[in-house]
Amino acid sequence: MADDSKNTIGPAKNESTVFEIPRYSEWRRITRVLFSRKLYAIGFGIVVFIILVAIFAPFITPYDPLKPDLHHRLELPSSEHWLGTDTLGRDILCRIAYGARTSLIVSISAVLLGNFIGIIMGIAAAYYGGLVFTLIMRFTDALMAFPSILLFILIAGIASTSGIAGGGGLPVLIFALGFGGIAGMCRMMCGLALSVKQNDYVLAARAIGMGGWRIMRSQIFPNAFPPLMVMFTMGIGGMVMAEAGLSFLGIGVVPPTPSWGSMIMDGMSYLLTNPVLSLAPGVAIMLLMFGFNMFGDGLRDAVDPRLRGVF
């Protein structure tokens, strides 16, 4: 009886008795799940579309996003200017297209910076445990006790005039958003690393004499990678919102660089006569965030082991 079950399930001795399990590459499986639901595909499509717009902005817009045209100030939407013009006569649609550049550059770099530091702190906390764990986790607790926008405001305020990270413009914003985003990533990474650490291969790695740093880099990090990818994608969506918020408050992107948040603020005084000025850039923010959120949801479904086989 024991032999029977061994023959069918165990390692293949006889080709004909083995079940053929169709093998997919991980990449193929992920793409299949990602495009299995319409919403996920739409999200992915939106992200790709906006990235393309950002890259090819100079080729698809006939206007200069920075050059004022005082003869055509505050025009309503027309065939010349599809969404009208702002207080300095600049084309709104054109500025929205260039704003995608600002938004994507800031949010992606900020997430990269925050994740890099957060991941290192998180893995170290989980791997070493004890005092290191307590110190790092309580520190993140303290950082998370502020509403994130407040932390961004403070750091952006400090960085913009104290000369850290160039003293103004995009680098400051990336620095502020990135540092503000460390705590969340650190928490996430720590949780993942704690569970990955329990695996036998980590023990094996230690047994063959691997150093702590090498185990963290070559064993723990790759095995925690898929959920991190989801965090990364979702994180970009959050940063798009944060950048817009800071720019709206006037401490983000420095004019005249086009930014969706500052465009909303500029249009605020003309809300009664020309609401498109404020409302149109907001639609762009929502589209991009929606795209990243749905794309992230799809990725999560694709990499979450609990959901494997369901699709």
Add this chain to the structure above:
Amino acid sequence: MTAYIFRRIIIGIFVLLLVTMIVFLLVRLLPGDPLVIFLGQSYTGQQQRITQAEYEALKHQWGLDRPIFVQYFDWLSHVLRGDLGESITVRTPISTLIAERMPRTMYIGFITLMFSSVFGILAGIVCALRRGSWLDNSVTTAANIGMVIPVFWLALLLMYVFSYKLHWLPTSGWISPFDDFWGHVKCMIMPFVAVGVGSVAGLARIVRSCMLEAIAADYVRTAWAKGLTEKIIVIRHQLKNAMIPVVTMLGGSLAMIMGGSVFIETIFAIPGIGLLTMRALFDQDYQVVQATVLMFGLVIIISNLIVDLVWAWMDPRIRFT
């Protein structure tokens, strides 16, 4: 449970201390010499120049020439005694400023949290119970969109539609509920909606997925097998278990709402802590910034502590580990 509560409170105090340190350091790093700003504020317009000796004397008088640790502990001991310093722009004790404005921000925060948790949790439960129906699909889609609406954009949209076009609500301002309750309600509808939509959407999504997870759980199957009614299964078994992660979300929701109050107070001109923080930041009134940020931290740490205790009360696995 007592040991758990005790441990949580100790951790909370520790975190609060760290928060004071971070706030103090961040504000010290803010650009500008506080003395120069102070002198600039007090002597603008007068052709009065201050000598180096006078400057040093003032610096000594304010304790700014001492090591940063000493300054920190000095500040901390004042804060613990309720003395937050004085605003250099309006020349009033900061504690007065905060005592006046804090209740408004807290009021917006807690009312919004209350409404958004009721609506968010209800929406999530309905979606999970009617999974796949048109109701579920439309609510889920609405929640996905609600999550990405920027607070400030929604505020402007509401203002445009309800104040400028329909003339139903006042554009901005603050009316105390004790003076004119109906006027107060009219004033606050837009701020509440603008700041609450995001957390309603977020909560609905989380509740829905937690409820769906609980539907598939063994204890729910057992409950059905025991022959319990659907009402009892949903309320006592499914909902109670699904609420555990949701309760931890509420702390985050409050932080989000308090953060949103910065935008809401700026747009709708509500004199609360958020507006005070922004004004002080632009006026370089850093003592005030320090105090308001500390207040935000305090509120969130205390509510997180409450959340943790509720969590432990609901889930015995937490308090016995």
